[in-house]
Amino acid sequence: MADKHHDHDEHANPILKDLPAGSFAFHYKLQAKPGRAQDFIDAFEAWDHSDENIVHTTPGIVHEGVLYQSEDDPERFYLIGTWNNRENHRNVVARLIEMRPAWMDLLTEDITPEYCQIIG
Secondary structure (H helix, E strand, C coil): CHHHHHHHHHCCCHHHHCCCCCCEEEEEEEEECCCCHHHHHHHHHHHHCCCCCCHHHCCCEEEEEEEEECCCCCCEEEEEEEECCHHHHHHHHHHHHHHCCHHHHHECCCCCCEEEECCC
16 A cells, blocks of 8 residues: 555655645635726736736745636636745735725725635
8 A cells, every 4th residue: 555655646746745834725716897807817917017016025925826717707717826824925915905906996896815725
């Protein structure tokens, strides 16, 4: 049995095996206002690649968030990233809501992270 477990470890996802202890994923479900999906994408990308984005310099970030667009509903998006410090993530989210980048005004509701345990 130990050999099978060992073989499994050799084929483990290299991203997962190199995560710092205590890492977790955050997940946002984002809904753009009707007819504003492309405006949201443009505003998010402009902010994401600017000096206004405080997220990328906050301690605890492991992998920057990736924005996904639903194939079923082009106005629905998901933002998923990896951190190893929940308190820093919560603080940066609160600061973002206060700063209110332009892309937030294109959503139907404020951002609320869901935290996910990384299991495999």
